[in-house]
Amino acid sequence: MGLLTAAGLSDKSLAHLMLEDKIEAINGLIRNFLEPAGTNFVEELVFRFLLTRGDTLGGSMRNVGGALAQRKLTRAILSTLTIAGKKYHWQHSKTKKWIAMTNDDIDIELSLRGISWESELGNRTLIYNLTVPLVKSNVDLCLFNLAPTELLANKSSSIHPSVVAPFVIALGELKGGIDPAGADEHWKTAQAALNRIREAFSRVGHSPFTFFVGSAIAKRMAREIWSQLENGTLSNAANLNEENQVASISRWLCSL
Secondary structure, three states, X not given: OHHHHHOOOOHHHHOOOOHHHHHHHHHHHHHHHHHHHHHHHHHHHHHHHHHHHHXXXXXXXXXXXXXXXXXXXXXHHHHHHHHOOOOEEEEEOOOOXXXXXXXXXXXXXXXXXXXXXXXXXXXXXXXXXXXXXXXXXXXXXXXXXXXXXXXXXXXXXXXXXXXXXXXXXXXXXXXXXXOHHHHHHHHHHHHHHHHHHHHHHHOOOOOOEEEEEEOOOOHHHHHHHHHHHHHOOOOEEEEOOOHHHHHHHHHHHHHO
16 A cells, blocks of 8 residues: 555545556556665655655645534534524434434534524525535535425435525535635635626526635735625625634524
8 A cells, every 4th residue: 555655546546446557556656766766765665655645634634624614614603593592403414314402512513514493584504515406516505595304405415406596595615724825726716616606596597695704814815805795796705713704604694
């Protein structure tokens, strides 16, 4: 396994390779890198191994950042509902079962996939990471005007095409990366996703609210977000590191 990693093969790629392919990859590593290194082949081997593993670690840390951002926003939403005296149900990410609110909700955000509550305007269900058929891509946060039993997404990461546009209230992008150097890239990715959402729904004559929540907000990026908020392109936005903004967008989501 160490040699395969040093050859530049990720754990995911190994599942798609035959034994002969793996042997050829190792032979290529020896032929192209270890033999030319001569007596320093051990250092070259370690370097090649760390090169692949380092990229894998980077991907893992990005996933951790996203998970922490989701948990922080979830806790803020649950607190908002509790303070408002609204009872909620939450969906377990593994069992997909909806569980009623209890007095002890410590750490439920660690295994929470969705939240459902009743507002003055009707049933509301918020689900994380759903593939919306109309958009044909994954959306980080989806708020529906439906009860959990009416939302056919319980056993899948994709909602059923029968969930038509008018049932979609708001769709948002959540970026948990904290590196300021990558803030602009996160914003560009989120902007592209939000534009796809607007274009897809405009074709069917519907315009759901769109919002953005990010952990790293650069100055130029902040100006662009503010401009979009002023002209109505973006419905709401928040810096995940500013408690008042997190509380504000949580209240907004719970009031829709």
